[in-house]
Structure formats: structure tokens, C-alpha cells
Amino acid sequence: MSYRLQRMPVAAPSVLFAARVLSVILALLTAAVVLALSGKDPVALGGKVLSSTFGSSFGLEDLSLLFSPLLYCGLAVAVGLRIGAWNIGAEGQFNLGAFAATGVALFVPGPTWLLVPLMALTGMAGGALWILIPTLAKAYADVSELITTLLMNFVALLLVYWVATGPWLDPSGMALATTARLSVSVPYVWGIVHWGLPVALMLAIGLAVMFAYTRWGYEVRIGGGNPGAAAYAGMPVQRHVIIVMLMSGAIAGLGGMMEVAGTVGRLQGGISNNYGYLGIMVAVLARAAPLGVIATAFFMAVILNGGIVLQSQGLTTHTVLAVTGLILFYAAIADEVARYRLIPTTGKVTPKGAR
Amino acid sequence: MSEDSIQQRLGLASGTPPLVALKGVSKYFPGVVANEDVDLAVYPGEIHALLGENGAGKSTLMNMLTGIYHMDAGEIIMDGESRRFASPLDAIAAGIGMVHQHFKLVKAFTVAENIHLGWNATPARISRKALEERTMNLADTLGLAVKPGAVVADLSTGEQQRVEILRVLARDAKVLILDEPTAVLTPSEARDLFAALRAFVARGNAVIFISHKLDEVMEISNRVSILRAGRKVATEWTTDCSEKSLAQLMVGREIVFNDMRGDGGARKIGVPMVTLEDVTLSSEYGTVLKNVSLSVRAGEILGIAGVAGNGQRELTYVLSGLVAPSKGTVTLDGEDVGRAGARAFAQKGVGHIPEDRLYAGMAPTLSITDNAVLREYTMPPLSNGPWYAPRRALALACEIAKIAGVMVPDFAMPARNLSGGNQQRLVARREMRIADKVLIAAYPSRGLDVGAINTMMRYFVEMRDRGVAVVLISEELEEVLNLADRIAVMFHGEIMGVVAAQGADIEQIGLMMGGQRQQGQAA
Numbered sequence: 001m002s003y004r005l006q007r008m009p010v011a012a013p014s015v016l017f018a019a020r021v022l023s024v025i026l027a028l029l030t031a032a033v034v035l036a037l038s039g040k041d042p043v044a045l046g047g048k049v050l051s052s053t054f055g056s057s058f059g060l061e062d063l064s065l066l067f068s069p070l071l072y073c074g075l076a077v078a079v080g081l082r083i084g085a086w087n088i089g090a091e092g093q094f095n096l097g098a099f100a101a102t103g104v105a106l107f108v109p110g111p112t113w114l115l116v117p118l119m120a121l122t123g124m125a126g127g128a129l130w131i132l133i134p135t136l137a138k139a140y141a142d143v144s145e146l147i148t149t150l151l152m153n154f155v156a157l158l159l160v161y162w163v164a165t166g167p168w169l170d171p172s173g174m175a176l177a178t179t180a181r182l183s184v185s186v187p188y189v190w191g192i193v194h195w196g197l198p199v200a201l202m203l204a205i206g207l208a209v210m211f212a213y214t215r216w217g218y219e220v221r222i223g224g225g226n227p228g229a230a231a232y233a234g235m236p237v238q239r240h241v242i243i244v245m246l247m248s249g250a251i252a253g254l255g256g257m258m259e260v261a262g263t264v265g266r267l268q269g270g271i272s273n274n275y276g277y278l279g280i281m282v283a284v285l286a287r288a289a290p291l292g293v294i295a296t297a298f299f300m301a302v303i304l305n306g307g308i309v310l311q312s313q314g315l316t317t318h319t320v321l322a323v324t325g326l327i328l329f330y331a332a333i334a335d336e337v338a339r340y341r342l343i344p345t346t347g348k349v350t351p352k353g354a355r
Numbered sequence: 356m357s358e359d360s361i362q363q364r365l366g367l368a369s370g371t372p373p374l375v376a377l378k379g380v381s382k383y384f385p386g387v388v389a390n391e392d393v394d395l396a397v398y399p400g401e402i403h404a405l406l407g408e409n410g411a412g413k414s415t416l417m418n419m420l421t422g423i424y425h426m427d428a429g430e431i432i433m434d435g436e437s438r439r440f441a442s443p444l445d446a447i448a449a450g451i452g453m454v455h456q457h458f459k460l461v462k463a464f465t466v467a468e469n470i471h472l473g474w475n476a477t478p479a480r481i482s483r484k485a486l487e488e489r490t491m492n493l494a495d496t497l498g499l500a501v502k503p504g505a506v507v508a509d510l511s512t513g514e515q516q517r518v519e520i521l522r523v524l525a526r527d528a529k530v531l532i533l534d535e536p537t538a539v540l541t542p543s544e545a546r547d548l549f550a551a552l553r554a555f556v557a558r559g560n561a562v563i564f565i566s567h568k569l570d571e572v573m574e575i576s577n578r579v580s581i582l583r584a585g586r587k588v589a590t591e592w593t594t595d596c597s598e599k600s601l602a603q604l605m606v607g608r609e610i611v612f613n614d615m616r617g618d619g620g621a622r623k624i625g626v627p628m629v630t631l632e633d634v635t636l637s638s639e640y641g642t643v644l645k646n647v648s649l650s651v652r653a654g655e656i657l658g659i660a661g662v663a664g665n666g667q668r669e670l671t672y673v674l675s676g677l678v679a680p681s682k683g684t685v686t687l688d689g690e691d692v693g694r695a696g697a698r699a700f701a702q703k704g705v706g707h708i709p710e711d712r713l714y715a716g717m718a719p720t721l722s723i724t725d726n727a728v729l730r731e732y733t734m735p736p737l738s739n740g741p742w743y744a745p746r747r748a749l750a751l752a753c754e755i756a757k758i759a760g761v762m763v764p765d766f767a768m769p770a771r772n773l774s775g776g777n778q779q780r781l782v783a784r785r786e787m788r789i790a791d792k793v794l795i796a797a798y799p800s801r802g803l804d805v806g807a808i809n810t811m812m813r814y815f816v817e818m819r820d821r822g823v824a825v826v827l828i829s830e831e832l833e834e835v836l837n838l839a840d841r842i843a844v845m846f847h848g849e850i851m852g853v854v855a856a857q858g859a860d861i862e863q864i865g866l867m868m869g870g871q872r873q874q875g876q877a878a
Contacts, residue, residue, distance in 0.1 A: 004427060006383065010768050215743045218732050221725060225718030232677065232707070232715045233729050234698025343383075 003342045011338040019338040023330035024299075031323045045313060049306040059305070061191040065263050067301040068193075069094070069272075071200035072255025073279025074286065074293040074300075075207060076127075080145075080248040081288035082211060083241050084224040085138065089149030090252040091276025092156035093127035097253025098260035099160050100126030102267040105182040106168065115184045119257055127253015128246045130156060135245040139238045145245070153276065161269035168267065178268040186262035196258030203251065207290040220244055252276065278304075281324070285331060303327070364592065365400050365577065372435060373398050374561045375420070375451065375530050380429030382415050387764075388585040389415040393429070395580055395587065397530060402552060402562045404572040404593070406605055407582035408776070408804040413565050416582070417532050420563075421453045422446035452523030453532040458515050460522075462508040466490060466501050470522050490521075497524050498554050513544030517551075524555070531555065532563045537571060541662075549575050567804050569598040581605055602805050624840070625653030627686075628824035629674060629705075629793050634683035636669055636848075643669040644680070645848045651793065651824040656815060658839030658856060659828040661868050663798075666848035667828045668710055671797045674826060675707035676700030688792055701730055706790025708783050710797040710828075716782045719771035723763055726770045727752035727781060730789045759784035760810075776803050780811075787814060794818050797828045812838055832864065846870045 011019075032042035053059045073090040080087035087093075101119040108115065134148035163179070170180040186194040211217035223230040223240045230237045255275070260267050282300050286292030307320030362371050373396040382389040390412045397403045407413045418424040420431065422440030430437045433449060440446040460469050467490040471477040481489075490503035499521045507515060516536065523531060531552075537545040552562050552575065566572055572579055573593060580590040581604045589604055627650040636644035644666050651657045659667055672678045673685060676697040685693040687703055701707075709715040717726045728748045731737055736747050749766055756763045759780040761773070770778065783799060796815065800808040815838060819825050829835050835842055836856055844851045844867035852873025854864065867873060 010765055212745060213743055214741050215733060215738050216741065218725070218728075218743050221721060222718050222729065225721040225725070226714070228714045229716060229718045229726075229729065232697060232709060234676070234696050234701060 005340045006343045008339050008341055011335075016335065016338045019334035020331060023334035024327055027323060027326035027330045030326055031319070034322075035319075040315075045310065045315075048313060049309045052309045053302060053305050057191060061193050062308075063301050063305050064190075064193040064197050066304050067298055068197040068200055068263070069255050069259050069275040070278060070282055070297040070300050070304075071197070071204065071293065072258065073252055073275045074282030074297045075200070075204055075279075075290060076248045076252035076255070076276075077279045077283035078286060078288040078290060078293050079207065079251060080245060081283060082220050082224050083244040084227075085241065085245050085248070086146045086280075087131065087149050087245065087248045087252075088146055088280065089131060089134065089152050089249070089276070090255075090279045091272050091274070092149070092153035093130045093249045093252035094256035094259070094272045094276050095153075095156040095160045096126040096130040097123035097256030098267055098271050099156075099163065099256075100253070101257035102168070102179060102182065102260055105184055105261060106179065112184045112187075116186055116261070119184070119261055120254060123253045123257025124250035125253070127249040127251070127256065129249075130253070131245055131249030135242055135249075138245070139241045157270070157272070160267065160271065164268050170266070175266070178266040181265050182261055182267075184261065185265060186258060194258070194262035196255075196262045199258070200255075201294065203254075204290045204294050211290065216240075252279070281328060285328070300324075361396075361398060361578075365398055367399060371399065374433070376432040377416070377420065378430050378432060380416065380419060380431075381427050382412075382419060382424060383427050388412075390419070390426075390582075390585045393582070393585075393587045395590070397561045397563060399529075399559045399561060400556050401577040402556055402564055402575055404564045404566060404576035404579040405582065406566065406569075406572055406579055406601060408605055408806055411582040411605075411804075412585040413582055414534065415585075417453060417534065417563070417565065420446065421451055421532065447526050447528070450527055450529035451532070452526060452528030452530070454516065454519045454523055454534065454536060456534045456538065458519050460507045460515060460519060462506075464507060465503065466505050466507060466510075466518050467503040469507055469518055470503075470525055474526060476526075493525050494521060497521060499524070499551055511544075513540050513547070516540065516544075516548070520551070528560070530561050530563065532565070534565045535567065536564070537566070537568065545571075569601050569805065572601065573598060605805065624655045625822060627651065628653050628688055629826075630686040631673065631680075632684045632686070634673060634680040634685065636673060636678065637681045638669075643848050644673065647683070647848075647850055649843060649850060649853075651826055653792075653822045653824050654819055655840040656819050656825040656827055656838055658835035658842040659826065659845060660832055660835050660842050660864060661845035663830055665845045667797065667845055669848070670845070671707065671710065671795050671826075671828065674793070674795050675705055677707075698733075701789055702733075704789065704791030705793045705795065706730075706786035706788075708779075708786050708794070708796040708799050710801075712778055712782050713771075717770050717778060720769050722767045723756070723770050723773070723781070724749050724752040724766045727755045727766075727785060730785055755784050755788070756781065776807050779803060780807065783811060783814065787818060790818060790823055793824045793826070795826045795828075798830065799827070800829065800831065800834060808834075832861070836861070844868055844873075 028046075032046070035042040035045065053063055073094060076090045076093065077087050101123040104115065104119045104122050108118070110118070130152055131149060134143070134145045134152065137143035137148055138145045165177050168179045169175070170178055172180065186196055188194050189198060211220065219230065219235045220240055222233065223235060223237045227237050256272065259271060264271060278300055282293055282296045285296040303320065303324055307317060310319060311317060362369050376396040378394055380393045381391045393412075393416060395416070405413050405416070415424060419426045422443045422445050431440065432438070438449060440449065461472065464472065467487045470490050470493065471486060487503035490501070494501045494503070499517050501514065501518055501521055507518065510518070520531070536548060540548060556562055564572070564576055573596070576593045578590060579593050579596065579601065581588050581601070583605065630650040631647050634644055634647045635642060647670065649657075659670065661667060669678070673680050676692065676695055676699060679694045684691055687700070687705065692699065692703070713719055724745075728737060728751050731751060732743060732748065737744055737751060752766050761777045761780050773781070779799070783796075787794065794815070799811050803811065812834070815825050815827060827835060827839060836859060839856045841853055842856050842859060842864065843853045844864055846868060847870065851867035851871065854860075854873070863873075
């Protein structure tokens with residue numbers, strides 16, 4: 001009996017998942033082979049990464065602190081993709097969110113229970129503001145958001161560097177390039193893990209429900225799938241584009257607020273730590289599904305954390321970057337391969353599509 | 356049909372091998388047999404028609420012959436050898452060329468540039484003048500008159516098609532495949548095309564002619580092969596066939612073409628459901644509708660005739676609320692709705708089968724479920740307040756697919772994986788469900804085969820008998836004449852006149868399509 005390959009229009013979720021797992025294993029194997037060839041012991045290194053990430057509560061807490069911003073940025077990019085917009089600017093919106101929240105913490109007096117929500121709101125507003133111009137340009141003039149959101153990143157990054165080393169520099173003279181320690185911070189839920197993480201998880205679930213079970217979610221899906229069809233059905237496409245993109249910016253901004261007021265405690269240049277760009281990868285790997293983002297963001301956090309451990313073992317950051325690249329590469333192949341099925345050629349296929 | 360008789364009847368020496376032969380060709384797609392065990396032989400000097408319903412496997416078969424798809428079983432035989440085409444380039448090198456329904460020309464380039472693009476016989480350095488001269492020579496030798504210096508975008512569809520054919524023939528094609536070539540042509544352009552094809556096969560070449568139009572197949576082809584559900588059911592000499600017998604072979608049942616108006620005027624036509632009064636629409640390209648006044652009554656079918664691009668598209672936009680008129684009023688069942696928007700129109704019972712379903716009526720990358728519920732996602736039971744129920748949406752999608760007669764292996768599958776005919780059926784059924792008052796059908800039979808067109812027309816009659824006002828826009832005058840109660844003719848965004856379809860003077864309609872105003876009294 002001979003077999004032939006047949007491409008299916010949709011892949012079964014179980015097959016897709018298995019293919020993804022396989023792609024990660026292959027990426028790690030490839031990395032291991034390269035490490036072995038360069039004289040390192042990949043098994044020992046791998047064991048070190050696993051034990052220091054999952055072997056102690058400190059490791060898990062560190063992991064959670066990486067997980068949280070990746071969730072926000074992944075969700076921000078995923079939300080944009082739903083309406084067909086590539087938000088490359090989560091990095092900038094994250095910075096702006098951190099900047100706006102810091103402004104509130106530094107200059108508005110008040111109790112924590114009032115200030116934290118206020119900071120969250122201003123953080124979201126900051127993120128939304130940073131995507132406002134690309135949004136309006138896209139909605140009204142059909143300007144590609146890919147370029148505009150990207151370019152806004154550099155402005156935001158430099159703005160934060162400037163305030164942290166200039167006007168808002170810690171007046172105590174103890175710090176060279178950060179603001180003073182914020183007077184309020186996001187409360188902890190476990191060890192050094194603050195409310196940023198549970199809020200992000202709830203946000204992911206909430207978004208998943210909104211996209212699957214509301215009319216709004218359906219309209220956004222149609223608008224992202226084919227704006228012409230959305231207009232034909234009388235949906236306010238332009239309004240949806242604007243709302244969804246501002247939401248995307250606001251989510252990234254909230255991530256920035258949580259980072260500055262929960263994890264770091266001070267505003268400093270480069271606070272976004274490339275989370276905005278990694279968020280693109282997180283969202284793409286999750287195929288813009290909010291619940292998928294939980295899994296891919298966690299996975300990315302493990303990789304980043306592993307990278308920190310590896311650096312302590314004398315490897316460069318490039319190794320980690322190479323591993324992330326390999327995973328993306330294999331995942332892209334796996335997604336395609338998962339659509340193929342082996343079919344015995346001797347059996348007859350019933351003509352389902354024929355009338 | 357023994358081999359000798361084929362060669363004899365084509366006037367070939369006995370023992371002449373076919374230019375190309377397919378043997379036992381099969382191709383499977385998920386859950387679908389696209390082609391199975393198809394044999395086809397094309398001899399020098401013949402025009403071989405390939406006939407079949409939508410999804411019968413004509414395009415798949417030709418895509419294998421031109422190297423776009425790879426066959427799962429079977430072989431292609433040329434010059435007594437089995438050939439494998441790894442890519443379209445191999446097929447072209449072997450002398451098989453195809454002209455697709457949608458032209459593959461660079462519109463901003465000149466005719467000469469298009470002919471020479473991606474062709475290894477094109478000299479690496481050549482002046483514009485020399486290039487145009489080469490093109491002229493090619494055109495002369497091959498008997499296809501083109502203007503080498505003209506920019507393709509400025510040419511008519513018929514001229515563009517000629518460029519496309521010249522490009523294929525210039526690469527020494529021996530077998531020319533044409534996919535529904537006359538769909539885009541005027542009758543006189545079609546005549547020119549037929550003459551060119553006859554001259555081409557007279558030089559010992561062959562043409563494979565894919566078409567839905569039975570009269571054309573009868574006129575142009577020597578032999579005809581009929582595909583049904585992926586299999587070849589027959590190859591016949593065209594002279595032994597009639598339009599009726601071909602239609603029967605194609606759909607496997609007899610089709611009755613008749614006057615669907617039925618009871619000849621005894622039917623009750625009600626009050627106007629939708630009325631346009633002095634509607635003018637201006638766009639950035641100028642005035643596209645000018646002082647259009649039109650009324651469609653409950654229980655009647657109004658046909659809109661005219662050469663495509665004379666404002667029909669814009670008229671459907673105004674009638675379905677997609678755009679508001681710049682001037683004038685739109686009244687739906689006694690209510691002024693000029694600016695109400697597409698959603699309000701749909702909710703008030705206006706269904707719209709759009710001209711271009713892939714760009715307007717569907718989201719091809721989304722699931723079949725998402726596409727099927729596009730009109731009813733706001734209504735119960737799918738929606739309750741802001742909520743949307745995916746399971747109920749799936750149930751509704753199943754229901755619509757079932758009445759539409761579309762087999763769907765997986766409702767989560769992107770809609771683009773459905774064949775064009777099935778997409779059209781799904782959209783039509785979806786729109787008919789909401790069309791309580793008005794149904795606007797723009798070119799509903801485009802891309803459908805005889806059987807499917809017949810079914811679609813019966814739907815419209817059904818709707819009409821239910822008291823719906825039906826607007827039928829079509830480029831097939833015969834279709835409009837058979838079905839409509841009245842016919843409005845459009846030219847340059849204006850209504851040239853409205854005539855009763857029964858006993859209509861075709862000559863007069865033709866003149867109005869060409870821009871002459873109606874003489875005498877209106878119907």
C-alpha cells in the first residue's frame with residue numbers, strides 16, 4: 001500500500017499543538033548540537049536553566065516578572081491583529097504608559113488605593129495617545145500603521161531617557177539615570193510578584209470572551225477579514241479600527257505602568273526591555289488568540305529567563321536570540337506541516353464536494 | 356469513436372498522434388475528488404471544448420496540464436513520451452499555453468513590453484523601437500492585430516485578451532487553452548476571436564476551449580468533452596450534439612429553458628416597494644448616476660440591462676444603502692431611507708447579492724460560519740443584547756448551506772476554499788433569507804453553469820411570487836428577457852428607458868444600450 005501527502009484546508013488543533021511542541025524540541029536540539037560542537041555541555045546547561053527557573057520560588061517569581069510584560073505586549077499586538085492592524089509600536093506605548101504613570105506617582109499626592117487605579121488609567125491613556133496618530137492616519141488616510149507605529153517607538157524611548165536623566169532625575173543624587181523611587185507601588189500577590197500578572201491573565205480571558213461571544217467581536221473579525229464585506233453588512237468599520245487600535249495601545253500602556261509601578265519602582269531609560277517587539281512574536285505565535293498569548297508569553301518568558309541563566313554561565317545574549325529565532329523558524333514550518341495528512345492511495349475518496 | 360475516424364474526420368493522416376494526451380489523470384483535494392481517471396486527447400487542427408458545471412474539475416484539469424498543479428495519478432503524453440511538468444515554465448517550453456479568465460498583464464506596461472516580459476527570447480538590450488518592431492512582426496505572423504506601443508491599461512478587454520493570446524502564441528504554443536474567453540467580450544470581439552482561433556488550428560495547432568456557453572461550444576468546437584463531478588462522462592463530435600443534449604450530459608438531467616414569467620400577466624403586481632426619485636450620485640470620478648427615477652413593485656422582477664460599467668454597480672449601492680445619493684430620494688416601502696445606511700436597509704428587508712462577492716459579499720479568509728451569518732448575527736437567536744452565540748451561528752450556517760445545496764466538509768474552513776459557484780449559492784441563500792421586501796441581484800449568474808443558473812433563476816421567481824420586489828442586473832439579455840416583467844436600460848449612469856419584457860423589441864433595447872433614448876411611450 002502506498003501513501004501520498006494531502007494538504008488539508010484546516011489543521012486539527014491537536015495536530016497543530018503537537019507540531020508546535022515538536023518545533024520547540026527541534027529548536028532546542030539544534031541549539032544543543034551547536035553548543036556541544038563549541039565545547040559546552042548542553043545537558044548540564046539545560047539542567048541549570050530548568051533548575052534555576054522552576055527549582056525555586058525565586059526562579060518562579062523572576063519568571064513571573066518576565067511573563068507579565070510579555071502578556072501585556074502580546075495581547076496589545078494580538079488585539080490589533082484582530083482588525084488587521086500591525087501594531088509594531090507596543091514598545092513605544094509601553095514606554096509612554098510607564099512615563100504617564102510615573103508622572104502621576106511623582107506629582108499627585110494621595111493614598112495608594114486611589115493612586116494605583118489612577119496610574120493604571122493614565123498609563124492606558126498614555127499608551128492610547130501614542131497610537132492615536134497612527135490610528136487616525138490609518139482610519140482616515142489609509143496610511144500603513146506598520147511604519148507609523150514603529151517610528152513612534154523611537155520618540156517614546158528617547159522621551160523616557162530624557163526625563164529620567166533630566167527633568168525627573170532623582171533629586172537625592174543617589175541615582176544617575178533614573179527618577180526617584182515611586183511613592184506608591186502595585187501591591188504584591190506572591191513574593192515579589194505584583195497584581196500586574198493576575199490582571200494581565202484576567203485581561204486575556206476577558207478579551208477571549210469578547211472576541212468569541214460578543215457581536216462586537218464578530219464585527220471586528222469581519223472588519224479584519226475583509227473591510228469591504230464589513231461595509232457591505234453596514235458595520236462601522238472605521239470606528240472599529242479606531243477603537244481596537246486605541247485598545248491595543250492602552251493595553252501596552254497598562255503593561256508599562258505595571259512595569260514601572262510594580263516591578264522596577266523607578267522610571268529609567270530602556271524600561272521596555274524590548275518587550276514590545278517580543279510581543280509581536282508572542283502574538284504571532286499565538287495566532288492573535290488572547291488565550292494563546294498566555295501560553296506563548298509564558299514560553300517566551302522561560303526562554304528569556306533561560307537566557308539570563310545562560311549568561312551567568314558565560315554564554316552571550318546572542319545564543320538566546322538565536323534560540324528564539326530557531327523556535328520561530330521551526331514553528332512556521334510546523335504550522336504548515338500540520339496541514340498535511342498521509343493518505344493511502346489505494347482507498348477511494350468519496351466525492352464529498354461533488355454534487 | 357475509434358482513433359482512425361478521429362484523424363479522418365479532422366483531415367489528418369492516419370496514425371497522426373495527438374498533440375497532447377492525458378491518461379488516467381486524477382487529483383484529490385481534501386474530501387473532494389477534483390479529477391479521477393480522466394482521459395483526454397487533443398489532435399492537431401482541432402478545437403476541443405471542455406464543458407462542465409462549476410466544480411466539475413475543468414480548471415483543476417487544465418492546471419495540471421499547465422504545470423500549476425501536480426497530478427496524484429495518471430500521465431501527460433506528448434510526442435509518444437510521458438511528460439512531467441514541474442512548473443508552468445516546463446509546460447510553456449513544451450508548447451502548452453493558457454489564457455486565464457483574469458488576464459496576467461502588467462497594466463502600466465506597453466503591449467510590446469508585456470509580450471516580451473519574462474521571455475528568454477527577449478534580447479537583453481533592445482531599444483523601444485526594435486521591441487515594438489519585433490512585436491509587430493509577431494503579430495503579423497500570428498495574425499493577431501495589436502498596437503505594440505499602446506499601454507495595456509488603455510486597451511479594451513478584447514484587445515487585452517488578444518495581447519494575452521499573442522504572448523502565449525509567441526512562445527511557440529502548440530496547444531492553446533482558453534478559460535471562458537468570451538465572458539468578457541462583446542459579440543463582435545468574440546467573432547474576431549473565433550476567426551483567430553480557426554486560423555491558429557489551421558496551422559496544425561490545437562485549442563482547448565473551456566466554456567459554459569453551449570451556443571459557443573456548438574459554434575466553435577470540433578469535439579467536446581464533458582466533465583461531471585471530476586470524471587469525464589463523454590467526448591463527442593460537436594456535430595452529433597445539440598445544446599440540449601450537451602446540457603443534459605453536463606448536469607446529468609434535462610434542463611428546461613422556458614419563459615419563467617409564467618402566468619403571462621395574470622399575476623398580481625403590488626405597490627412600489629422601493630422607489631428612486633431623481634437620484635444623482637457623484638464620486639471622485641465624476642457623476643456616476645444621473646437623475647435616475649425608478650420604481651420596483653412588490654411581486655415583480657425589474658431587469659436592468661446595459662453594458663457593464665454604465666452605473667449598474669452604483670445603482671446597486673444606492674438601492675442597498677451602501678452609499679447615500681448626492682441628490683434625490685430613496686423610498687423603501689413608503690419610508691425615506693436615503694441616508695439610513697446598509698445595515699438599516701438589510702434590517703428593513705433588503706437583500707443584496709453583490710457583483711463581486713469576494714470583495715464585498717464575503718470575507719474569504721474567515722470561516723464559512725462567519726460568512727454565512729453576516730446578515731443575521733445581530734438577530735435572535737444568534738444575538739442577545741451585546742452577546743453573540745457561536746454555536747447557534749454554526750447551526751444557522753449548517754442550515755443555510757443545506758438549503759443552498761453546498762456540501763461543507765468543515766464549517767471552520769476559510770470561505771475561499773469553496774468553489775466560486777458554491778460561494779455564490781451561499782451568498783444568494785443568505786441574502787434571500789433577509790429579503791422580505793427587496794432583493795437586489797447583481798450579475799447573479801456570473802461564473803455559474805447552466806444548471807446553477809437555472810436554480811438561481813427559480814429562486815428569484817419564488818421570491819417574486821412571495822411578493823418581493825426583485826431587481827435583476829445582468830449582462831445576459833436573454834436572462835433578463837426570460838425572467839423580468841419590465842426592463843430598464845442603463846447608459847452612462849442614466850436610465851434610457853423602461854420597457855415591458857413581454858414582447859420587447861430587442862432591437863430597441865440594443866439601441867438604448869448604445870445610448871439612444873426610448874422612443875414613444877414608457878411601459
